[in-house]
Amino acid sequence: MKNLFLILCVLVYTFGYSQKKVLQTKFITDNITIDGKIDEEIWKSAPIATDFIMYQPDNGKVIPENKRTEVKVLYDNDAIYIAALLYDNEPTKILREITKRDDFGTSDFFGIFINGYNDGQQNFQFFVSASDGQADCISTESTGEDYSWDAIWKSKAIITDFGWVVEMRIPYAALRFSAEDKQTWGLNFFREIRRDRQKYTWNFIDSKVGSFIQQSGVLEGIKNIKPPTRLFLLPYTSFYLNSNSSQKTTGTLKGGLDIKYGINDAFTLDAMLIPDFGQTKYDDKLLILGPFEQQFNENRSFFTEGTDLFSKGNLLYSRRIGGRPSIYPTTTDKETITDNPSSVNLINALKISGRTKGGLGIGILNAVTEKTYATIENTITKETRREEVAPLTNYNVLVLDQRFRKNSSISFINTNVTRNAQFRDANVSALVWDLNTKKNTYNLSGNFKYSYINALEEKKGFSTTMNFAETSGKYRYSFGADLVTKKYDNNDLGINFETNYYSIYGNANYRILNPTKHFNTFRVNYNLYTQFHKETGKTQGNNININVNIDTKKNHYVGFGTNISPIKSYDFYEARDNNRYVILPERYNAWLYISTNYNNKFAFDFNPYYAIFNETNRNTFEISLGPRYRFNNKFSLNYNFYFERKNNDKGFVDRIADLNTTNPQIIIFANRKVATYSNTLSGKYSISSRMNFDLAIRQYWSYAENKNYLSLEQNGKLVDYTNYATNKNSNFYSWNFDLSYSWWFAPGSQISVLYRNNGANFEREINKKFGEKFTNLLNNEALNHTFSISVKYFIDYNTIKNKF
Template sequence: MRRKLTLLISLFSVVAAFGQTEEINRKLYTTARIEGEAPRIDGLLNDEIWETVEWGGGDFTQRQPNDGGPPTEQTKFKVLYDDKNIYVAIRAYDADPANIVKRLSRRDGFEGDRVTVLFDSYNDKRTAFSFTATSAGVKGEEYVSNNGDDWDEKWDPIWYLMTSIDEEGWVAEMRIPLSQLRFADQAQHTWGFQVMRYYFRNDERSNWQHIPQNANGFVHRFGEINGINGIRPQKQLEIQPYIVAQTETYEKEEGNPYATGKGSDVNVGLDAKIGVTSDITLDLTVNPDFGQVEADPSQVNLSAFQLFFPEQRPFFIEGSNILTFPTGGREFDNLFYSRRVGRRPQGNVDTDMDGDDGVEEYVNSPNNTRILGSMKLTGKNRNGFSWGVLESVTKEEYAEIDSLGVKREQVVEPMTNYLVGRVQQEINQGETIVGGMVTATNRGDLKGLDGLTKEAYSAGADFTKFWMERKYFVRGRVLASQVKGGTASILNLQEASARFYQREDNHYRKVDSTRTEMSGTAGSMTFGKASGNFVYEVGSSWSSPGLELNDIGFLNQTDQVAQWLWGQYRKLEPFGIFRSARTNINIYQNQDFGGELRGREVNWNGHAQFKNFWRMSSGASATLYQASNADLRGGPSIIYPKSYDYWVWASSDDRKKVVVELNPWWGWGEDGYSKNSGWWWSLGLRPSNALNVRFVGSVSSRDNEMQYVNTVDSNGQPRYIIGNIHQRTYNLSMRVTYVLTPNMSIQYWGQPFAASGAYSNLKRVTNSTHDEYQHRFNTISTSLDMVDNTLAVDENNDGTTDYTIDNPDFNFTQFQSNMVMRWEYKPGSTLFLVWTQNISENPTVDRHSFDHLANSLFDKQPRNIFLLKYTYRFVL
């Protein structure tokens, strides 16, 4: 660990010596203060006050496809301001106004012709506030950070927009309250400034300040706006109370007092956004409700690891770009995973659901942990120091158990406090960034929940250094974690799928049932080239066996040291039949902390857009070595034969009213051990500017001779059972959006899903790392008991049952749907009407046909939830 830290510090010191400031020929626009009456926001630009300032623009430059060339149509703009607002007028010229594309969408839809204005009001060359207007009058806004690498669409400021079309083209007129921006308290201001236009018919992007496509960075290349004098930062104070009325219907269960077939509830809560100072914003939510959030897509998980689902709750999404700290290891691994806050209660209920003692008990347990309150404090000052703090408290949750009318309660989740803090300091206008992050999880009285940790902490530090006009960079991070609890909770972590200390071939970590704490480290170092036609990265990462982040972060598997090399060659300007093209190659390998090789993979992929606006991609990969120390769920490591796969993707012109995408894939393993194939497709329909319909479907087939089945004890010895699986998965989703006005829409989403798995030719693992594939296991005989749905196993084929296992065959079907009517009746105030339906079923496993799966799904009564949510935003 000390050697790794020394290497990080030494490398940082060396590359810091190569820093130099990039020379950019910046455009300058001068605005003026309004003296008199402000313009009326009607999209007409007929107010005399607009004549007091000059037009900017008229000299826009293409960014795509012809980088640096003249645009098809020119664009001009004007900017005014007063003590409370910034006013922007944009004239988008068009020689054929009748063909301007006015596609209606929900907010942040970014459909059709559009213009965008961006303010780097911090003037820190790293962040910007983006406001987009479509020709149909739909608003979109994004908070831009990390010099353009992150665009946060969930940022929803209050501002005003009107658009119109005339004989010269179309016009966007905006009023942006200064309270929605952040800037320093000083007499004179110079801000970073950019205006962009998307010309839909040609899929063309043009900018006022030219930024080459292959340049590294974005915000630091903006032009500038000056003439802003005498304004003061506005303290933002927005309070948004809400009320939610909900009723639900579902299948009644006879005798179960908690499954009466219907229920209803009313809830109230409050959201607030407070500008503590010009540099600090406080977001609050009390008793939050996320009833209008779409459900997670259906999946079947046959791996040893947890699935990752993206955050969908608005409070946690907005501003999430600052509260993130990837470990540099596996995808999604992060110090903070906001879905841990409010998760499903983790405690198991002690009950006799099968009535083995003659008394059947029923349980009423919450699906999610109630968030009592959460606050998020974010800020950035003029010196480039930014910070974010999130604090959340979830309540103690109880399950109620009914036994012949006698009720008792059992704690299933303790009261918990979650704390996350992140800081970053930019040096020399973002050419060097250093930062750190800490997290803490503290649980109250566990009350019998011995499997949960009492405390969990993590901390990390990171840096990025650019040099040679930001062409090259080096990035490093190091982090550590510590968890504390009773012996049962730490034992659970040692034996969890992230590390499996109990493996018989694990000679460097052993289970210690007396431990009450565990700690670990991780880190990474990456060097790369970020601009030009050829870009690349080379890096290495590690995560020690004791690393644990899952109390408040996300960690799939630790105990690994990885190295990778990625390179890309790209041509971003039109050539031949292409508008643009790029190709990538990746080489990756990893070992465990015992020095054993775990994987080595090479893959290639290429992507192109043609001059007819169609797109195509393809890729292939070869897994040259694969050994898993987790797939046998605590058993020894197992080696798999080499495997290969390839895929193709193609899309028609996405500007058209009908858009088709196809993505077939194929894969196979040596020695015939695996075979998989499938295809994904998408059909988009735009019958009118107000109606958008999209279907997405997939069908996949997977055959694998080494799928884990079960671990059983036979005469005191573990038996690791694998088998041939024949798996089929069917997935379809439909999304229909009808936009009545830019502020009112109706959207329906529905997803039928079905999956089946049939096992055969079960095998006992005997020598999991043998050089010869066929010598790693022995085939065993099984017979099915139809009554108990169990398999009797005869290991040595002597006609005697040695042990039994549950029948691993499965069928699963699910239909989820969600319909939302959203009306923003005034800026920031919204009415939601929501209907959610869910049907889940496990059909019998005597058949695995598609008809059997589909017919079983609709034999069950669905669960319907009807919800009304009313919010009103007070701006004080």
């Protein structure tokens, strides 16, 4: 009888949690004031969503009564309204750090997830923190959460004697849904109790299943509403004051307009006229010693907001648009370059994106950059000439992404770069698939990409990947393979470092799904990767990795692991010659990561790393240390120190002619010591969630000191070379300082003020006196000072229409 009772309980538990909860909503004609008081009479008769269930860490545990959550939803012809009562038996302990938009900080928060098509594919997520801040994002299973997307909506959160309360108004213009008379939306509510690091959802999210959006509940009762006209204008004006010690102070006034227009209920047009990126975050530039360029983060909002479709296939590296000129100017011995622009001006850009009710996503991105010239001076006659280094260029991306069965998709992507005159054009197409079983237990993913370069000599190549994975349960695994041909090239609008190889890889991992006596979460991974040169079959890379990641009961995060390259590999890139390679020795390294609970006022991150090579006295040591302190709910500072030391590192430095043999050139390497120091400080002072001061400082210094020179033999080995006396040391240091103020003075409207000074210098001589180098940099004529003010004002067509 006892066993029968237990079985019955399990069946009830399983059946209850596997069903989608349904919440009914009501139409209203009364006005609701978003003040957090929830005192309008209509709220009393609204159905209640309750009985929240823990998502993390103890998946499936019912929320305790003293922290119960009750949510109601109402709607009218323009918006939906949400009221949430979040009970807490210790309201004075509710964490509520004040932060800027889309930054949760150390705070409790409540969220609503809406899928207007109820297709399990895409959520529009809106969060309100206990400090009355807002965050919003678009979320998909394939790309995760995109917080660069911003909508215009209202909310208010207040602390009460029983917990806290949230009231929200989300206009239909912030959502996507069909024009049907009767609406059925996917719906879920989310709550995090920050001090306990506990996350709850209204509809149960089973962590054993490798999906999130498909496990939403349902909202019913919305009838006879129509998608509104989505026309938003964002005019702006900016003023910049620039100066440095080598030139006079100059002022620049700019103005422009961004447009967002809903073509229909599914598709949106974003257009940027006369772009202005003067206040975007600075780039963290590094000393690059290897054969590949540095990849920078995209900080321009137009290219980060709502771009989940354009990330399909990983073919778009948007920093190519408006990046460095494609050609370096040619000069004679009697000429010098006096002006070579570091970037190309963007004339305009637009994108169209959206998804039909049938699951077809369409994305079109187009941008045009202007013709750009370098200025070259004759050192004898002092005459100048201009040389075209970047032609008028059109960049285009097309994405067709068909979703089906709520958890799978097949996509076609095409990127095209068309340049004027004699410059090269490029075209890349890809087919990408992401297939999941009905219960989200297994996944088959992959792609096939084809590139075509139209230049003086045509260039065609392809790349393909296939991966299979088990995606549910405690034990999971995956395995796959890659193949990339020698002439595959997507670098005109994408970024890719290695070609001409094939690889195989696999992963096996174990995780706990519910907390144990000692851990909230625990996961161990085993990874294996091997890469082969396609033409010779030589091993280009090999790696065995074992790592463990833990969240303790006190919410401290600990990770450690080891990487082993047990056999020699052949590097076909470092020599900067298609037919040459250098032999890399076996390598063994280990790392540790500790991150203490950010809920505490003082917390720190600690990350040491050590690698040893099967080569005399060759090793690498790294350490990163990041203390942080939250003085109060308004003010906090985060500091990070990073140091890296490479001893007896081997790397390319030059290529010279060999006059004594038939070999046309000698490839010179250096045996070098490489050291890197980096100090960063970030801070914020938030007057409110809509008015913030932010500080960002970065000091960086890295040098490579050559001890002796080596020549690369045809067999890939390095031997001493004494006939080279050129100084090829590298010494790069930089400084960045940003102090900004932002005020969201109206919905979607912002005033931002920025003071910035920055400078950088590269030298061959190495001076290891840190204080002297730092002082010289700050006194350098290249140190730039910028003061800027930008005002953006959000105009909603619907608001204007309603007023008139």
